[in-house]
Structure formats: structure tokens, C-alpha cells
Amino acid sequence: MTTVKEWWNENFAQDIHSHLRQQERKRFLYRGYSPQLHLRKRTVKYIHTICEQLEFCTTALHLAVYLMDIFMDNHTIQSKHLQMASLVCLIVAVKVEEQISLVPRNSDFNLILGNKYKLSEFVEMEVTVLSFFRWDVLIPTAAHFAEYYSLYSLRQTDSHDNKPLSSFKLVKVYVLKYINYFLEVSLQDPAYLNYSPSLVAAACVASSRMSLVITPPWPPVLQTVTCYRYSQLKSCVDLLLKALDADILASRRSSQHTCSENSCSKCEKKAVTETPEMVAT
Numbered sequence: 001m002t003t004v005k006e007w008w009n010e011n012f013a014q015d016i017h018s019h020l021r022q023q024e025r026k027r028f029l030y031r032g033y034s035p036q037l038h039l040r041k042r043t044v045k046y047i048h049t050i051c052e053q054l055e056f057c058t059t060a061l062h063l064a065v066y067l068m069d070i071f072m073d074n075h076t077i078q079s080k081h082l083q084m085a086s087l088v089c090l091i092v093a094v095k096v097e098e099q100i101s102l103v104p105r106n107s108d109f110n111l112i113l114g115n116k117y118k119l120s121e122f123v124e125m126e127v128t129v130l131s132f133f134r135w136d137v138l139i140p141t142a143a144h145f146a147e148y149y150s151l152y153s154l155r156q157t158d159s160h161d162n163k164p165l166s167s168f169k170l171v172k173v174y175v176l177k178y179i180n181y182f183l184e185v186s187l188q189d190p191a192y193l194n195y196s197p198s199l200v201a202a203a204c205v206a207s208s209r210m211s212l213v214i215t216p217p218w219p220p221v222l223q224t225v226t227c228y229r230y231s232q233l234k235s236c237v238d239l240l241l242k243a244l245d246a247d248i249l250a251s252r253r254s255s256q257h258t259c260s261e262n263s264c265s266k267c268e269k270k271a272v273t274e275t276p277e278m279v280a281t
Helices: 011-025 037-054 058-073 078-099 106-112 119-132 142-152 168-188 189-194 197-211 221-227 228-261 265-273
Strands: none
Touching: 011 106, 011 142, 011 197, 037 058, 037 078, 037 168, 058 119, 058 142, 058 168, 058 189, 078 106, 078 119, 106 119, 106 168, 119 221, 142 189, 142 197, 142 221, 168 197, 189 228, 197 228
């Protein structure tokens, strides 16, 4: 999933980046006050699943989750209406990020909920969400910045473990996969809302390079493009790498459990070679 507005490939990308950095300062403060906070992980997964099914762009997904987080943080929503509220946040995000021709009608979204609500209720909820945000939902997310930073995520002069890159194109594919992985990680934990989106995006790039042992881990070109020193990214990078370690451990335990049931040595080999730490080999 990629956004249709490829501003990062334009000659004025630096100017747009500067504007987005100014816009991100206007984001709402996240306090973690929602009574439904324990349902957040499930709600994020719900939005993510719909985005995959309808092939919405990554920026729409991230904007929808942000709108949901802030709206939930400032309202008490009955659990039975949480799906509708999150779906309306997605509707708003899709209208911002996707081409008009790709935006489903409210009736199509209502069908996802089994036509549980009247269409007028969808409109009413959408107006409520937009009114809360003062009709200003052109909000940059980590996904917006990551698309720009990804252009500089790997250079021909980079090394792998202080050795020349065996294949620049292949390594770049893995770097981009890792960046997307870490972007998804950043959606799962509200702790990342404590960082600015541009910093999270930069940390995703740094974490990807570190995971793949790309040297130097944070070269001058990335510091110049992102306007962040590594010291500013470190705490966020630590969170991302901790999540990666947890995923690798969970994957190994799952493969070992499966293999112990099937008594299959090939399963273990396959599972280990597919863990993120092995892709650079």
C-alpha cells in the first residue's frame, strides 16, 4: 500500500517536508485517558484489516489510527459503538489520502458492519469527528515522512557489516520491508504518540539499517534530510528494536512448538531463516 500523492519525488520535496514538520507541531496531545484503551490493539487491527482488504494506502491507515486515538482520548465511546467510530475515522482518512474515485460510499462501509446503522448515523458521526478536529484533518503521520526518508535509506556507498553491499537492489528491498515493518510496530503501541511523527519515521529508518547491520547506521545524509541526530532518535529506536526482538522470540517459540508437534526438523530451519534477523545473510 502506497500513497497516490508522491510529493517526495518532486523538486520541491524539501519545502513540503519543512511544511509538514511545521504541521506536525499542531497535533493534539495524547494523554491515554480513553476508557476503551484496553480495546485499542483490537481496534487498530480492525482498521488495518479493512485497509488491507480495500487496498487503502499506508498513509490512510496511519491517519485513521491517529484520528481514532485522539478522538477516543477525548470522548467516552460505548464499546458497542467503537467499531463504527473507528470506521468513521477511517472514512475521513481515506477521503484525505485517496483519490476520490477510490473512496467507497458510506453505504459500503456500513455493509462491513452488517448494515447495523442508518446512513444518517454515519454522517452524524463523521460530522462529530470533523468538528472535534475543527475540520482540519490534513495531519502528517510517520508514514508520510517515511516515504520521503526511504529515498535516502540506503546509498551505494553504504556497507553491510563494514563490507561492500553484495547487491544494492536486494538490500534496498529488505531495508524498505523493514521500514514498513517498523511503521506497523509504531501503530501497535500508543507510546509512539509521545514522539513526533517525523522522529518516529526517522527512527524506523535507523532501526532498519541497524537490524540489517548497514554501516554507518545513521550517515550524515540521513541526518541532513531528517534534521535529526541519532542521539535524538535513540529512545524511539530502542523501543522499535525491543519490539523486533520480541517478535523474533515469539516466532522461534511458535516454530519450536509446531515442530515439536510435527517432529519436523525442516520446519525449524524454515522458521529461523524467515526471522527478520536473517534477511541480510
